[in-house]
Amino acid sequence: MSGKIVCVIGAGAAGLCAARHLLATPGLTPVVYEQGAAIGGTWVYTPETGTDSRHGLPIHASMYEKLRTNLPKECMAFPDFPFDPDKYASSFIGHAEVRRYLEEYCEHFGLKSRIHLEKQVKLVKPDGGGGWKVSVKDLCTSALSDHSFDAVVVCNGHYSIPAFADVAGMDAFAGVAMHSHDYRVADDFRGKRVVVLGASASGQDIGLEIATTADKVYVSHNGPKMVAPLPENVEQTTGVIKCTGPRDFEVVDGTGLKDIDAIIFCTGYAYDMSFVSDEVPIRLVDRQIQPLYKHLVHTAFPTMSVIGVPIKILPFPVFDVQIRYVCSYLTGKFKLPSTAEMDAYVVHDKAKRLRVEGIVEKYYHKFSSYQWEYLRDLADESGVEPLPPGFEQLYELVWGKRRLDLQHYKDDNYTWSEKENKFVERKD
Ligand code: FAD
Secondary structure (H helix, E strand, O other): OOOEEEEEEOOOHHHHHHHHHHHHOOOEEEEEEEOOOOOOHHHOOOOOOOEOOOOOOEOOOOOOOOOEOOOOHHHHOEOOEOOOOOOOOOOOOEHHHHHHHHHHHHHHOOOHHHEEEOEEEEEEEEOOOOOEEEEEEEOOOOOEEEEEEOEEEEOOOOOOEEOOOOOEOHHHOOOEEEEHHHOOOHHHHOOOEEEEEOOOHHHHHHHHHHOOOOOEEEEEOOOOOOOOOOOOOEEEEOOEEEEEEOOEEEEOOOOEEOOOOEEEEOOOEEOOOOOEOOOOOOEEEOOEEEOEEOOOEEOOOOOEEEOOOOEOOOHHHHHHHHHHHHHHHHOOOOOOOOHHHHHHHHHHHHHHHHHHOOOOHHHOOEOOOHHHHHHHHHHHHHOOOOOOOOHHHHHHHHHHHHHHOOOOHHHOOEEEEOOOOEEEEOOO
16 A cells, blocks of 8 residues: 555544545545444434443443434535435434434545544554554454554544532432433433433433423523523523432522432533554543644644534534644645644634633633634634535524423424525425
8 A cells, every 4th residue: 555554543433534535635545443233323222321232332432323413414514415305304413313324425535445443443543654663453242463564543432431510418418310322212211300410402301202201390590591492391400519418409509409309410522532652642631632742743743633522512514624634744745833832822723712712621612602712713724625505504594493492493394495505404
């Protein structure tokens, strides 16, 4: 094989996108390792929780049975591979449909032969010459093998390892305490009194879903109050701080929540870079991976990139721009700044966002509307095509609607209007 051989870790949406663009770039050849038995990452729903029955690995997927996407498929899609409107009617679709879409993507771009399933990357180590030694475990035989690469693209996802909030005295709680990672069906909470801790995407979605079967749902959080009307049996409270008895909690403003049967921690997930050797400085602090230039490129080892680190984004389109940026510098189409310059950028960029956007340190990777400036910046620096029109407009439209009508925003469907040059609601 000529050119650069690139190791891709993971065959979820990010890994597939990496394979697709690496394959299409002359001079780059992807080799994808996926520990699961199928492609699709977190979209491979399983009712199982805990460890998988095949290899005893922690269950990767955090999907629940009735999950529908919180983004319309029209702007959730990879920009070069829209969902086929003849196959996918609604804008907000189920996890099985997203999985099918990813399989179609894989098929369409001829990625299958590049993906090695049930192969777990155990160690990624610099080879001393700018490349990498990667140790891979065959999960079916337990055999370990070592491989050499010119570059590594990490696509291991970050919605699998539960992060819990500190609640004092939790040991005294006699009900069910679990993380949203293990939530599957609302029926498990029929007739119960439930605390959902956290009101980001998962907390809101799971809270509403459980309200269809539970007697009472407290959505407990310290963010701005949700303004959307909520079902009668759902109440917002400030964040839980301590467990005060076998069935009781106290929240920040001193209110007590009594006779609670279950608490679900919708408190986010941790990043994992444990397979990278200690020779590569990586700090996982305050819900950040550092030091990454533009949330993407390791500043000291720039042949290592990590796709999809930002949160609150359009994941697939962001992966797409990021990986095209990586292909572009790996093939010398543009030159990255020096390590010192990239480190200085991180410090400066963080200080600016903390100051201008008023965000706190732990939300440095949380983008929301900042993603548009970020994506334009990546495209400008690397010369890759920016996102086509409409993605930003539809995302902002839907998040605006969601804020006001959490219970019904997924009932709407969207279509591109040539006349108006934007996405509009589709009247079926
Ligand atoms: P993953 O899908 O997690 O894939 C990572 C892959 O890497 C996995 O297959 C894993 O097995 C593999 N892997 C990990 N470590 C190793 C290793 N050491 N060796 C080999 N393989 C490894 N996004 C949307 O766009 N729309 C939505 O509506 C939406 N809803 C969501 C709802 C929930 C509940 C969750 C959890 C996420 C949601 N997301 C949504 C975000 C979703 O995570 C991203 O869209 C995207 O699928 C992430 O892709 P990924 O490839 O980065 O990670």
